[in-house]
Amino acid sequence: MLQAIRRPLALLALVGALGAILLSYLTNNKELENHLFKQVQGKNNTVLFLSNSNLGYSNVHLATAFALLEKHPSVKIHYGMFEKLRPRVERVSEYGKRANPAAQPISIHLLHSEEYIVALKTRGVDPESSLITGPGWAGGAFFHRNFRWVLSPWLQEDHLDIYRDCADLINTIDPAVVVLDPILRPAIEATQDADRLYAVLSPNTFETFLKYQPWAKWLWKFPAVTTGYPYPLPWTYIPANIASWARLIYNIVTMDTAEARQFLKSKGIKDPLNFDEHHRVDSPWITQAMREAALPIEYLPPNVSAVGPIVFSAAPAEQQDAELAQWISTAPTVLINLGSMFMYTEERARAMAGGIKLVLDKTDVQVLWKIKKAGVYGDEFREELEGYVDEDRLRIESWLTVDPAALVYEENVVASVHHGGANCYHEALSAGIPHVILPLWADLFDFATYSEYYGIGVWACRPTTPDWTAEGIAEALLKVLDNGEAGVAMRAEARRLGEIARARPGRDAAAQIIADLAGTGK
Incomplete structure (x- = not known):
C-alpha cells in the first residue's frame, strides 16, 4: 500500500519539477539578472x-x-x-x-x-x-x-x-x-x-x-x-x-x-x-x-x-627535461596521457599496447605512453612492444617529467590521446593538435562529441565504450595520422583553432x- 502511494507521489514530484524547470528555462531566468x-x-x-x-x-x-x-x-x-x-x-x-x-x-x-x-x-x-x-x-x-x-x-x-x-x-x-x-x-x-x-x-x-x-x-x-x-x-x-x-x-x-x-x-x-x-x-x-x-x-x-x-606549464619542455625534449624532436610523436586520476587495469593496458603496436607497425611515428597501473600485475602486456622500446621509438613511463601542457606544445607532438577531461581537451586545443579520445564517464563523453563535431578529433572505440580494443585504438589514431584528405583537414582545423586559442x-x-x-x- 505504501509503495503504491509513493510511486504516484514521486511521479507528481518529477512532473512538477520538470514543469517548473521548463518554465524557468523558457524565460532564460532573465528576471534574476x-x-x-x-x-x-x-x-x-x-x-x-x-x-x-x-x-x-x-x-x-x-x-x-x-x-x-x-x-x-x-x-x-x-x-x-x-x-x-x-x-x-x-x-x-x-x-x-x-x-x-x-x-x-x-x-x-x-x-x-x-x-x-x-x-x-x-x-x-x-x-x-x-x-x-x-x-x-x-x-x-x-x-x-x-x-x-x-x-x-x-x-x-x-x-x-x-x-x-x-x-x-x-x-x-x-x-x-x-x-x-x-x-x-x-x-x-x-x-x-x-x-x-x-x-x-x-x-x-x-x-x-x-x-x-x-x-x-x-x-x-x-x-x-x-x-x-x-x-x-x-x-x-x-x-x-x-x-x-x-x-x-x-x-x-x-x-x-x-x-x-x-x-x-x-x-x-x-x-x-x-x-x-x-x-x-x-x-x-x-x-x-x-x-x-x-x-x-x-x-x-x-x-x-x-x-x-x-x-599552465611551468616552463618549456626543454627546460624541464632536455633529454625528453630532444627525443621528441627526432620524429613525429604521439602523446598518450589519460589524466591524473586514471589507472590502467591489465585488460586496458593490453588493449592500449596492442593499439600502439599496430600504429608503430604502420607508421613512422614514435609514442610517449604514460601508464599507471590499477592494482598489481606483471608487465606481460608490453612484451610485444619491447622491440620498439629497444629502438627508442616507444617510451613507457609511470609519470611525466614535463608538464603535459608543455609536451603538447612541442612542435613534433602530432596527436594527443586522452580520456576527454576538460584540461586535456583544452591543452590539445590550445596547442593546435588533434585528439584521440577514450572517454570513460559522464562529461568525458561530451568532449569526445565536441572533438568529432568540430572535426578536430576521433572518439576511439565508440561502439565498445568504456571498453577498449587494440583495433579500435589503432583505427582512431590512424585516422588522425593519415595523410589523406580527411586526416589533413583534421590537422588543419586543429591548427586553426589553436591559433585562435593562443592569440589571447x-x-x-x-x-x-x-x-x-x-x-x-x-
Missing part, C-alpha cells in the same frame, strides 16, 4: 583562492594564479588548499617569481579535512573503478544515482570543518575577491555567508548553462550530460534524451539532504547544500570554454566569461578579470 546581493568590501588587491586538490579542477586555478603573478604583481595571492596540492602551489609561486621578480610569493593556508576524491571514494564513487560507465541510458544510471555526492561528497562533520576553515581565512585575510572551485561546496557557502565578492573559476564549458537556453532546447537539441549522444541531436534520440534528463531531475528532486542540512544549519551555515545557488548572477563565472570548440549554445548569462583554454591565452584573460575585481572590489 537585476537581482544583486550585498557585498562586504575587502582589502584592495588581495585575492583568496579556494580549490580542491584534484587536478581536473585545480589546474585552471593554478594557471590563473601563475598569470596573476606574472602579469599583475601588485596583487597579493592567498591560497586555501588541502595538503596534497601544496607542492603544486609552491611550484606555481616559484615559477611566478621567476617570470616576474616583482611578484609576491603565494601565501599557503591548509584546509584540515579530507580532499574531494577521498570523500568521493567513501561514498562509493571511485574515479578509478565505479565511476567508469558507458554512454547512453544505461551508462548514466550510476552517475545520476550518485549526483548528490559528485556535487558535494563530504560527511556533514567534514563539510563543517572545511566551511569553518574557509570562513576563518576569509575573516583573517579580508580578500577583495574570493576565487572559488565550483565543486568545493563548503567554500562557496562560507563565502556567500560572509557576503563576499567572489568569482567561480571552472574547467568545464557550457553544460552548466543549458537550462538557460530558449524553448527548452536542453531537452530536444543538446545531448544530456552522460549520454554521449551525437550533436546536433538526431530526432530519434530525443525521447531517450528527455528520459535521461527526467531521471537526473528525479534524483535531484528526491535527493536526501534533510538531515545534513539540518545539522549544518544548527552549526550556523545559512543555506547549506542548496545546489540552486550553484550559479548566482551577481558573481562572475569564468570558464575556459572557447566558443569555436564548445557546445554551441545560444544564450549565456551576462556574468559568464568564456576566456578560452586556461593552460585564457589564463591571462581570467587573471585580468580577477585582478580587476581585486582592484575595484566589485
Whole structure:
C-alpha cells in the first residue's frame, strides 16, 4: 500500500519539477539578472583562492594564479588548499617569481579535512573503478544515482570543518575577491555567508548553462550530460534524451539532504547544500570554454566569461627535461596521457599496447605512453612492444617529467590521446593538435562529441565504450595520422583553432578579470 502511494507521489514530484524547470528555462531566468546581493568590501588587491586538490579542477586555478603573478604583481595571492596540492602551489609561486621578480610569493593556508576524491571514494564513487560507465541510458544510471555526492561528497562533520576553515581565512585575510572551485561546496557557502565578492573559476564549458537556453532546447537539441549522444541531436534520440534528463531531475528532486542540512544549519551555515545557488548572477563565472570548440549554445548569462583554454606549464619542455625534449624532436610523436586520476587495469593496458603496436607497425611515428597501473600485475602486456622500446621509438613511463601542457606544445607532438577531461581537451586545443579520445564517464563523453563535431578529433572505440580494443585504438589514431584528405583537414582545423586559442591565452584573460575585481572590489 505504501509503495503504491509513493510511486504516484514521486511521479507528481518529477512532473512538477520538470514543469517548473521548463518554465524557468523558457524565460532564460532573465528576471534574476537585476537581482544583486550585498557585498562586504575587502582589502584592495588581495585575492583568496579556494580549490580542491584534484587536478581536473585545480589546474585552471593554478594557471590563473601563475598569470596573476606574472602579469599583475601588485596583487597579493592567498591560497586555501588541502595538503596534497601544496607542492603544486609552491611550484606555481616559484615559477611566478621567476617570470616576474616583482611578484609576491603565494601565501599557503591548509584546509584540515579530507580532499574531494577521498570523500568521493567513501561514498562509493571511485574515479578509478565505479565511476567508469558507458554512454547512453544505461551508462548514466550510476552517475545520476550518485549526483548528490559528485556535487558535494563530504560527511556533514567534514563539510563543517572545511566551511569553518574557509570562513576563518576569509575573516583573517579580508580578500577583495574570493576565487572559488565550483565543486568545493563548503567554500562557496562560507563565502556567500560572509557576503563576499567572489568569482567561480571552472574547467568545464557550457553544460552548466543549458537550462538557460530558449524553448527548452536542453531537452530536444543538446545531448544530456552522460549520454554521449551525437550533436546536433538526431530526432530519434530525443525521447531517450528527455528520459535521461527526467531521471537526473528525479534524483535531484528526491535527493536526501534533510538531515545534513539540518545539522549544518544548527552549526550556523545559512543555506547549506542548496545546489540552486550553484550559479548566482551577481558573481562572475569564468570558464575556459572557447566558443569555436564548445557546445554551441545560444544564450549565456551576462556574468559568464568564456576566456578560452586556461593552460599552465611551468616552463618549456626543454627546460624541464632536455633529454625528453630532444627525443621528441627526432620524429613525429604521439602523446598518450589519460589524466591524473586514471589507472590502467591489465585488460586496458593490453588493449592500449596492442593499439600502439599496430600504429608503430604502420607508421613512422614514435609514442610517449604514460601508464599507471590499477592494482598489481606483471608487465606481460608490453612484451610485444619491447622491440620498439629497444629502438627508442616507444617510451613507457609511470609519470611525466614535463608538464603535459608543455609536451603538447612541442612542435613534433602530432596527436594527443586522452580520456576527454576538460584540461586535456583544452591543452590539445590550445596547442593546435588533434585528439584521440577514450572517454570513460559522464562529461568525458561530451568532449569526445565536441572533438568529432568540430572535426578536430576521433572518439576511439565508440561502439565498445568504456571498453577498449587494440583495433579500435589503432583505427582512431590512424585516422588522425593519415595523410589523406580527411586526416589533413583534421590537422588543419586543429591548427586553426589553436591559433585562435593562443592569440589571447585564457589564463591571462581570467587573471585580468580577477585582478580587476581585486582592484575595484566589485
